[in-house]
Amino acid sequence: MDATTAPRGRMVKRQAILAAAFGEFAARGYAQTGVDEVAAAAGVAKATVYNHFGDKETLLREAIAASAEAATAKNLAAIERLVDTGGDLRPILEDVGLRLIQCYCDDDSWALRRLLYAELAHLPDLLEIVQVQAAERVQRVLADRLARLALAGHLRLTDPDAAVEHLSALLTGPLEARARWGTRRLPAKEMRQIAAAAIDVFLHAYGT
Amino acid sequence: MDATTAPRGRMVKRQAILAAAFGEFAARGYAQTGVDEVAAAAGVAKATVYNHFGDKETLLREAIAASAEAATAKNLAAIERLVDTGGDLRPILEDVGLRLIQCYCDDDSWALRRLLYAELAHLPDLLEIVQVQAAERVQRVLADRLARLALAGHLRLTDPDAAVEHLSALLTGPLEARARWGTRRLPAKEMRQIAAAAIDVFLHAYGT
DNA sequence: TCAAAACTAGACTGACAAGTATAAAAATAT
DNA sequence: ATATTTTTATACTTGTCAGTCTAGTTTTGA
The missing domain is CATH 1.10.357.10 (Tetracycline Repressor, domain 2)
Structure with missing residues (x-):
C-alpha cells in the first residue's frame, strides 16, 4: 500500500483525505472534529477514511x-x-x-x-x-x-x-x-x- | 460572589477547583478531561464545580x-x-x-x-x-x-x-x-x- | 440555636461521535 | 469479459461525557 505499489487513483484520495483532515483539525481542533466532517471535506465516504487510516x-x-x-x-x-x-x-x-x-x-x-x-x-x-x-x-x-x-x-x-x-x-x-x-x-x-x-x-x- | 464578599471557605474551594482544572487540562487536554475528573482532583463534588463556574x-x-x-x-x-x-x-x-x-x-x-x-x-x-x-x-x-x-x-x-x-x-x-x-x-x-x-x-x- | 446557603453522592438524560456492518455500485486489473 | 478491489450510502452499536436532578448532610452567619 505504499506510494509506489498502490494504484494511482487510490493515492489521489489518500492525499485528499490527508489535506482535508489537516485543514479541519487545524480549524476546529482534533477533538472537536468528527471523522464524518473530514470525509465530507475530502469528498469521500467515511468508510474510505477508515479503509485508508484505520482510526x-x-x-x-x-x-x-x-x-x-x-x-x-x-x-x-x-x-x-x-x-x-x-x-x-x-x-x-x-x-x-x-x-x-x-x-x-x-x-x-x-x-x-x-x-x-x-x-x-x-x-x-x-x-x-x-x-x-x-x-x-x-x-x-x-x-x-x-x-x-x-x-x-x-x-x-x-x-x-x-x-x-x-x-x-x-x-x-x-x-x-x-x-x-x-x-x-x-x-x-x-x-x-x-x-x-x-x-x-x-x-x-x-x-x- | 467576588473575592471580597464571598464567604472565605467558598474561595478556598474555588481556588482548589481552578488549580485542579488547570492541572488536569494541561496533563490530558481540555477535550480529553471530564468535569468529573477535575472535581475528583479538587476533592470536590461535580455539582460544586457547576455551582461555581456554570459550565x-x-x-x-x-x-x-x-x-x-x-x-x-x-x-x-x-x-x-x-x-x-x-x-x-x-x-x-x-x-x-x-x-x-x-x-x-x-x-x-x-x-x-x-x-x-x-x-x-x-x-x-x-x-x-x-x-x-x-x-x-x-x-x-x-x-x-x-x-x-x-x-x-x-x-x-x-x-x-x-x-x-x-x-x-x-x-x-x-x-x-x-x-x-x-x-x-x-x-x-x-x-x-x-x-x-x-x-x-x-x-x-x-x-x- | 436555627435558618439559609453550600456541599455531597449518586443516579439519570440526552447528545454526540468513533467505529462497524451491509449490500450495492464503481473502478481496476488481468 | 470478468474477477477483484475499492468506494459509497446508510443504518446501527456502543461508549463517553456535559449537564441536571434529588435528597440528604455540612457549614456558615446572625
Missing part, C-alpha cells in the same frame, strides 16, 4: 507528518538561497530571513504548530516526527551554510549551532506576539522590517 | 486567566531586579535573563502555552486575556527598564520595544527546541549558558 488517531499522525514534510521542504528551499556571492552578506541574509519568516507565517505553518502543541501532551511521539524529521534537519542545513560563510571569512563565529539558534530566535521570536499566534496576518512591510532588524542584531554579534 | 468552558477560561496572572507576576518579579547598580551591566542582565528563562521553563508556564495554543482556534478570546493582560504588560515593563538604562548611558538603543523583542527572542527562542516543547527538563547549567549567550549577542547589538 482517527492514525489519521492525525499522518496528516501532521505530511504537513511537517511540506513545511520542511519550504524552509530548505529558503535556506538554499544563502550562498556566498562575493558581495555584501547583509542583503542576502535579509532576503533569506524574510523568506524564513514567510514560511513561519504561512497559515499551514501556524496550524501545524497549534496542532502539535495541542496534542503533544497526549501523543508525545508526535515530537519525534516533527522535531527530528523537520526542525533539526532545517537547523542542521542552516548551520552548515553559516559554517561555510564563516570559513570564507564573512562571519565571525565558533559554534554554528549557537549562531543558528540565535538567528532563528531573532527572526521568529517577534512573530508570535505580532501575528497574535497565527490569528493575525502580517503585512509584507512588517515582515521586511522584522527581518532587517533581526539581521542587524545578528551581524552585530556575528559579522566581521 | 466547562467557563472553567477553562478562568483557569487559564488565573494561571496567566500567576505567570505574569513571576515575570514581573524577575524584571524587578533589572536596576542600575553603577557597576557592570552584563552580570545583571545575565541574572535577569536566567530568571526569565526559569519562568518560561516552569511546568505551569509550558502547560499554559500548550493550552493556549490548543484552544486558540476554537476560543479566540483567550488571546485577549493572555496577550493583553500578561504578555504585553511584561513587555512594557521590561521596555521601561531598558529605556532607563539607555538614558543613563548603559545601553545604546533608540527603540526600547524593538530591544525587548530581541532580548526576549534571544532568551526564549532556544528553549522551545532544547526543552522539547516542555517535555524535557533543562538542567540549571544549560539555562545559564543560554542566558549568557543571549546576553552576549544582545550586548553586541545594544551595549555601549
Whole structure:
C-alpha cells in the first residue's frame, strides 16, 4: 500500500483525505472534529477514511507528518538561497530571513504548530516526527551554510549551532506576539522590517 | 460572589477547583478531561464545580486567566531586579535573563502555552486575556527598564520595544527546541549558558 | 440555636461521535 | 469479459461525557 505499489487513483484520495483532515483539525481542533466532517471535506465516504487510516488517531499522525514534510521542504528551499556571492552578506541574509519568516507565517505553518502543541501532551511521539524529521534537519542545513560563510571569512563565529539558534530566535521570536499566534496576518512591510532588524542584531554579534 | 464578599471557605474551594482544572487540562487536554475528573482532583463534588463556574468552558477560561496572572507576576518579579547598580551591566542582565528563562521553563508556564495554543482556534478570546493582560504588560515593563538604562548611558538603543523583542527572542527562542516543547527538563547549567549567550549577542547589538 | 446557603453522592438524560456492518455500485486489473 | 478491489450510502452499536436532578448532610452567619 505504499506510494509506489498502490494504484494511482487510490493515492489521489489518500492525499485528499490527508489535506482535508489537516485543514479541519487545524480549524476546529482534533477533538472537536468528527471523522464524518473530514470525509465530507475530502469528498469521500467515511468508510474510505477508515479503509485508508484505520482510526482517527492514525489519521492525525499522518496528516501532521505530511504537513511537517511540506513545511520542511519550504524552509530548505529558503535556506538554499544563502550562498556566498562575493558581495555584501547583509542583503542576502535579509532576503533569506524574510523568506524564513514567510514560511513561519504561512497559515499551514501556524496550524501545524497549534496542532502539535495541542496534542503533544497526549501523543508525545508526535515530537519525534516533527522535531527530528523537520526542525533539526532545517537547523542542521542552516548551520552548515553559516559554517561555510564563516570559513570564507564573512562571519565571525565558533559554534554554528549557537549562531543558528540565535538567528532563528531573532527572526521568529517577534512573530508570535505580532501575528497574535497565527490569528493575525502580517503585512509584507512588517515582515521586511522584522527581518532587517533581526539581521542587524545578528551581524552585530556575528559579522566581521 | 467576588473575592471580597464571598464567604472565605467558598474561595478556598474555588481556588482548589481552578488549580485542579488547570492541572488536569494541561496533563490530558481540555477535550480529553471530564468535569468529573477535575472535581475528583479538587476533592470536590461535580455539582460544586457547576455551582461555581456554570459550565466547562467557563472553567477553562478562568483557569487559564488565573494561571496567566500567576505567570505574569513571576515575570514581573524577575524584571524587578533589572536596576542600575553603577557597576557592570552584563552580570545583571545575565541574572535577569536566567530568571526569565526559569519562568518560561516552569511546568505551569509550558502547560499554559500548550493550552493556549490548543484552544486558540476554537476560543479566540483567550488571546485577549493572555496577550493583553500578561504578555504585553511584561513587555512594557521590561521596555521601561531598558529605556532607563539607555538614558543613563548603559545601553545604546533608540527603540526600547524593538530591544525587548530581541532580548526576549534571544532568551526564549532556544528553549522551545532544547526543552522539547516542555517535555524535557533543562538542567540549571544549560539555562545559564543560554542566558549568557543571549546576553552576549544582545550586548553586541545594544551595549555601549 | 436555627435558618439559609453550600456541599455531597449518586443516579439519570440526552447528545454526540468513533467505529462497524451491509449490500450495492464503481473502478481496476488481468 | 470478468474477477477483484475499492468506494459509497446508510443504518446501527456502543461508549463517553456535559449537564441536571434529588435528597440528604455540612457549614456558615446572625
